[in-house]
Amino acid sequence: MIEALNLILVTMILGLAAWTIVVRDTFAATVGFLVYGLLLALAWVSLRAIDVALTEVAIGAGLTGALLIGAASRLKQVVTARGDEPGMLTRLMAGLVSAAVAGGLAACILALPEPAPTLAEAVAANLGATGVGNPITGVLMAFRALDTLLEATVLLFAVVGVWSLAPDRAWGGRAGPAHRSDPNGILAYLGRVLPPIGIVIAIYILWVGADDPGGKFQGATILAAMWTLVIMAGLVDVPPVSRTSLRLALVAGPAVFIALGAVGAAAGGAFLAWPAGLEKALIVVVEVALMPSLAVTLGLLLAGAPGRPA
Amino acid sequence: MSAIADILSVAAIVGGAFFFMAGTVGLLRFPDTLTRLHALTKADNLGLGLIVLGLIPRLDSAFDAAKLVVIWLLVLLASAVVSQLVARAARRGGLQQ
Numbered sequence: 001m002i003e004a005l006n007l008i009l010v011t012m013i014l015g016l017a018a019w020t021i022v023v024r025d026t027f028a029a030t031v032g033f034l035v036y037g038l039l040l041a042l043a044w045v046s047l048r049a050i051d052v053a054l055t056e057v058a059i060g061a062g063l064t065g066a067l068l069i070g071a072a073s074r075l076k077q078v079v080t081a082r083g084d085e086p087g088m089l090t091r092l093m094a095g096l097v098s099a100a101v102a103g104g105l106a107a108c109i110l111a112l113p114e115p116a117p118t119l120a121e122a123v124a125a126n127l128g129a130t131g132v133g134n135p136i137t138g139v140l141m142a143f144r145a146l147d148t149l150l151e152a153t154v155l156l157f158a159v160v161g162v163w164s165l166a167p168d169r170a171w172g173g174r175a176g177p178a179h180r181s182d183p184n185g186i187l188a189y190l191g192r193v194l195p196p197i198g199i200v201i202a203i204y205i206l207w208v209g210a211d212d213p214g215g216k217f218q219g220a221t222i223l224a225a226m227w228t229l230v231i232m233a234g235l236v237d238v239p240p241v242s243r244t245s246l247r248l249a250l251v252a253g254p255a256v257f258i259a260l261g262a263v264g265a266a267a268g269g270a271f272l273a274w275p276a277g278l279e280k281a282l283i284v285v286v287e288v289a290l291m292p293s294l295a296v297t298l299g300l301l302l303a304g305a306p307g308r309p310a
Numbered sequence: 311m312s313a314i315a316d317i318l319s320v321a322a323i324v325g326g327a328f329f330f331m332a333g334t335v336g337l338l339r340f341p342d343t344l345t346r347l348h349a350l351t352k353a354d355n356l357g358l359g360l361i362v363l364g365l366i367p368r369l370d371s372a373f374d375a376a377k378l379v380v381i382w383l384l385v386l387l388a389s390a391v392v393s394q395l396v397a398r399a400a401r402r403g404g405l406q407q
Binding site for chain 2: 186187189190193194197
């Protein structure tokens with residue numbers, strides 16, 4: 001029975017992937033990609049990888065989907081204004097490069113020895129030392145904390161990259177269009193009602209991440225979504241990129257992470273080695289510090305490059 | 311007692327699945343945006359509500375049941391708002407049929 005359901009799921013994922021590539025309308029392809037992400041999350045649930053499923057829904061479908069919808073609507077304006085659609089050669093090259101990447105990944109997966117190499121047993125044996133109950137959090141915040149630090153730093157660089165696309169006259173200004181909506185309308189209503197609930201849920205997801213699926217990334221995505229909703233409802237404006245408090249909020253999380261990592265180095269271990277007895281406390285401090293920074297980072301990535309004066 | 315709970319669960323989940331099916335058929339077959347929205351809200355509101363109702367007897371803790379109910383309420387809120395936004399865009403002629 002479960003196998004029949006999995007078969008239906010896989011067929012739907014492959015069919016939707018093909019449809020997303022073949023369909024001509026950019027917006028339709030984006031919606032196809034969004035639903036594809038949701039189905040992929042169901043596949044992860046079926047593999048009992050709940051943490052991956054949560055991240056896929058939040059980042060893969062939600063955030064990337066929102067970015068792609070923004071890109072699709074911009075592309076539509078450019079194409080209708082100039083009439084320059086990509087030529088046959090460009091399309092063919094893009095298709096070939098994508099197929100090569102997909103083929104390379106498939107070859108890597110098929111070349112794995114059976115059973116695949118795993119460190120799961122080592123993680124399970126040593127998880128007690130970290131003080132957290134969720135092995136994913138243990139790996140991300142203790143055994144491979146350096147990877148998580150680099151991940152958070154890469155997102156910061158992504159914001160710098162997006163900002164660098166700003167034209168000179170708009171530098172230091174605000175991103176995107178100024179959103180206005182009816183102050184008594186339904187969007188403004190949702191912008192007032194939903195954020196308090198969303199903030200509580202984000203903190204809950206961060207907190208249960210110690211022992212159950214969840215964590216700072218998923219919580220930060222919810223916070224970023226709430227912020228974006230309030231901006232789109234016209235209740236607050238995007239902060240100008242020259243604002244000092246905004247830049248401090250961006251770097252605070254990674255800075256706390258690096259500072260506590262240096263404490264580990266000074267305490268005699270290595271960089272990011274948590275001192276014995278303090279593991280759980282330090283992991284919680286880092287996660288709590290990272291979540292707001294990540295939320296601001298993701299929100300600014302969605303907002304895009306500054307385009308109008310402050 | 312557990313037999314009654316099982317019967318309730320199955321009945322509610324089958325009912326929920328029926329509303330999802332009916333909503334999907336309506337979404338595909340109805341002629342314009344407003345009637346399609348009408349079909350879709352049946353799936354969101356009644357379909358998901360009945361499925362949540364059917365799942366509650368199968369949970370161990372009241373906290374988990376409360377979480378499911380909160381998810382249903384949030385979906386109700388979101389679908390009501392999105393329906394309004396889509397309907398307004400359609401009325402202004404921004405959407406093709």
